[in-house]
Amino acid sequence: MSLTLDEARRRAALLADVSYDLALDITATDTFRSRVTVRFDTRGGDTFLELHQAEQLQVTIDGDVVTTGYDGRRIPLAGLAPGKHEVVVDARLRYVADGEGLHVFTDPVDGERYVGAYLGLDATQRLFACFDQLDLKSPITLTVTADPAWTVLTNALPITGTAFAATPPIPCDQLVVAAGPYHSVRWEHRGLPMGWHCRRSLAADLDRDAAELRQVTELCFDHYAEIFTEPYAFDSYDQVFVPELNWGAMENPGCVTVNESMLPRGRVTDDDRRRRAMVIAHEMSHMWFANLVSPVWWEDAWLNESFADYMGFQVAETAAGFPGTRVSFEAAHKPGAYLADRRRSTHPVAPVAEDVPDVATGRTVFDEISYGKGNAVIRQLVTWLGENDFLAGVNAHLTRHRFANATLDDLLSALDAASPRDVHAWAGVWLRTAGHDTIRVTRRDDGVPVLTRDGVRPHRFTVTAYTPELAPVGSRLIDLEAEPVTLPDLAGLVVVPNSHGETFARIALDELSSDAVANGLADLADPLVRAVLWATVPIERLLPGQLPRESSPTLVTAALNRALDELVRRRSVPGALEMIAAACVPTGEPDRQLALAAGLARTTTDIALLRRWLDVDATDLGVPLLPDLRWAVVHRLAELGGIDAPGIESERRRDGTATGELGALTALAARPSAAAKAQAWTTMTGDAGISVRRFGALAAGLWSPSQRELVAPYIPAYLEVSPGLARRGSAFATAVGRAFPALPLTAAELELVREALTGDVPTVLRRRWMDELDDRDGGAAHSLSDQDQPGGHGTAGKV
Known part of the structure; x- marks a missing residue:
């Protein structure tokens, strides 16, 4: 209920x-x-x-x-x-053991209990x-x-x-308690008590990063104190690395909880540091959008998350000292939002309240639309309005509704009053309507590029031009609406619209530009432009020639994740694993080596190579394996039959942490034997007290594309038991949905999913299964696309 x-x-x-x-x-x-x-x-x-x-x-x-x-x-x-x-x-x-309620955790390192x-x-x-x-x-x-x-x-x-x-008055769901033998680093800034806290066994990792964590916190706080006229409204600011949090972080007023993955063991990569700075900035912005001013109902949860996601990436990039943060958004987050916007379950960034009839449905709007697309749409709004008018409207809104609840219409009215532009009309096509436009590059006979828009949204974005050999020529900001934009001074040049990612629209390059990018993407100096193009050109055109030369670890990781998801999970391209493995040559600086090694560890069939890495605890060029990478190697070895249960147990004892416990479960479930699969399945479905984390770890090892004969019998079994498992709560329902078979499905198996959806399936699980169908059987292609609806804007699908 x-x-x-x-x-x-x-x-x-x-x-x-x-x-x-x-x-x-x-x-x-x-x-x-x-x-x-x-x-x-x-x-x-x-x-x-x-x-x-x-x-x-x-x-x-x-x-x-x-x-x-x-x-x-x-x-x-x-x-x-x-x-x-x-x-x-x-x-x-x-x-509870599912992270929803009063969660209890016992640290395997020292036996300490945390609540x-x-x-x-x-x-x-x-x-x-x-x-x-x-x-x-x-x-x-x-x-x-x-x-x-x-x-x-x-x-x-x-x-x-x-x-x-x-x-002060807060929504009751923003209360938090974190109790246990925490290790703390405390200080004051501008007279406000602040602190970072972690489990006692992670004290050395917190102390290692404490100076940076403090600096990022203070820089973000000072930035928000400058741009927001409402002062910070709470009496302290703590940030706590808590065990087994279901979210990346949670914006509880005055006491933010942060997933422990953001306090990595071993070497902290630049991507780790950027991601963490983004999360700090994201959650701190919620102190104003979510906490000071809160939504009335869950249909406006997007506003909290879209605003905070925009602020997180923007402030980490420009104020907290982490250039390249926007690159990670364009490469790793925005592509998933485009995919989500083409599924049947898409919805407007800002649905109306009646489209979220209950809290269970509210859970489903915390998705790629609210985060990835919403972030991009807020950035487009700032670009379209100008930052001064945007912040003037935001500040009027925050002051007017201080410690109260407000709606999207309240914010739009404040923005409209601060700007000469028609913000309500803008919101009608950008926020209240699902789908997205396509920006096309075509050529006149004389080689002059022309930009056109399939859709109805106004766009303001950067266009960058290059020679056919991809030498930079220049960039400029343009507005594109119904009328085509002709660029006569760029005749014969490669043209990249939205090259800095200011808008949310698919990009269709002309043949000249597409071929030049496919042949030389890695040669472009600007990683932000490369990020946009990695997500624009088909991944199979780029992977063999450009990934081995891509210098950014951020873009390497994003490209590998996209290739595995798209070519292996969704499209089942023959030889995809071999193609990905061939492109992963771990060379270059350490972060790049680690990114490529992670891709190789997930795709190679070379047992000797993986054993060698484990034996020396390093790549072949001597870069030490980080704990997560070491467990990825163990997982792949287990899939290939290259490590047995005693070997996995030895790795578990070597690690000795909660992460190691989960890594061992995954590896044990990944072994290529009927007994291993049966044992994993029995534990997943037969243990009423299994935690979300243990369930997910077992599912990650159970399904393997190379073990289809072993795991195929569990596909109908999964569909049968999942609705009952999902009724344990929304967090468990999410975990059950994520445990959908991670291998290509036959037409008959896809039909089993459709049949299961005709039954009584909890809301959160139903949404996940619908999305899996769309991704795997072409359902997304049958959803509302740019060409299917007049004006290219579509309508919301029901979840």
Whole structure:
């Protein structure tokens, strides 16, 4: 039972002045105590609190203990008189292993226990009884009873011990608790307490990076203090590397949680550092967009994420000192957004509320449209409006709705007032309409290039010209609307539209430009232009000749991931693995070697090479293997039959961390034997308490394109059991969807998927299966494309 839009609207109209006084006791190891006092005003009538699977429940309303019709999810509050009320809900709840609720983790390195409240959609009710919706923002006062030796972190500063000050009004899903023997690095900046925290066993890694983490935090904070007129609204700023977080990071006010993958063991690559700086900038921008001003309902979640994703890449690139961050967006994120926008499940960047009828559907809009496309569309808006007018509108919006909720129309009105341009009309074609345009380069008979647009959106972007030998000639910003743009001074030259990625549109190059790029892409000096072109020209044209010469590790990794996804998983191109392996020659500077070695480790059939790398713990040119790369080598060796269970166990013990535990599970499941597959499948589906991480690790090893005969029987079995597994919760449903068979499927197997979709499939899983069908059987080609609809803009598909 997921909260519906109609229910949320009725409850919001009924209630006001909600506040929570929450006490958690996390000293026991099987269940925890959650006692919350909820105070609110009401117009009178019936409503309900949400609380998931509580035990030993006691409910008091205005001082009287009551018997409720609690059904395991909702506590009815019937016949309330108009006025103020106080409800006390005391219960015991179970810890979780799926990252939604009060998550518990035991560190295999030292046996230490960590407890974290990771909340989000439909998850706050797994921690305490609440009105679990965005537009009932409330102050929350928290007290935590925990091991006195532990550090306890939350959204506010402690008053005494682990009793914390009340937060400003925030959506209840943004509460956070991180408790355990954390290692901390603390300081003050502009009078604000700040800190970075990690598990005790990761202390050396945090200390290694502490100076950089502090510098990036301060640079981002100073930048936002300069561009936003509203001051930072919370009393501290902590950032915590927490174990087993389902997201890359979560923007909890004053206490951001960050996935531990961003604190890598061993050598930290430049890509690691750029990605981490982007995440820091992304989550900090949420302190304004999401926390200070929040959406009313989940249809506007895109605005939080699109704005933050744009700010994350932009601020990391321009303010935090990490040039090349935009390259990673163009190469690794934007192509997935184009693919998502061609599926049946595409939707407008900004859907209307009625297109998100319940919270379960809200979960599905945290996708490539909201992040990748939304980021690109916000960048186009800034380019089209100008940064000054954009920020003037944003600041007016933030001030007008401080500590409140607001809609897209509220933001558009503020932007419209700050700009002479018609922002509402712009939003109609860019935000309220699904699909994307195509920008085409054609040639007149005299060789003059002409730019045209298939679609209805106005575009402002950079055009860059090169000689046929790809020597740079120059760049300029142009506007393209309904009328073609003729470029007579660029006759006979290679032309690259949107070369700096300012807009979101597919690019169709003319034959002269396409051939020149296919033959010499790696020779272009500007990595941003190369990033745009790697995503424009068919990957099989570029891979053999250009990947071995590509100097950017960022672009190497993005190209390899695209090739594996497109040529192996989606299109089943014969000989694709061999072609990819042949292009991966690990030479050059260390980061480039590691990127190419990762591609080779996933595709080679050379057991001797992989064994040699393991034996010396380095590539053939002596670059040490990072832990993730070492486990990729072990995984591939296991697939090829080059390492047995004792060898994998030896690697697990050598690693000794939680990452090693998961890597060993993947490798064991990847072994080419019926017994190994049966064991993995039984553990995945038969263990009711399996964590999301362990389930995903086993699935990663189970499916292998080279082991079709072994794994084919599990395809119908997967389709049969998955709906039941997905009902454990949205996080588990996401993991089950990601566990879709990662190998080419026959027509008969695809038909089995279609048949399964006619049954009762949970929303999150249904969306994933539909997308897999589109990617594999040409369904995306049958969705609304640029040519299918008048004006090339399409309409939203239903999920």
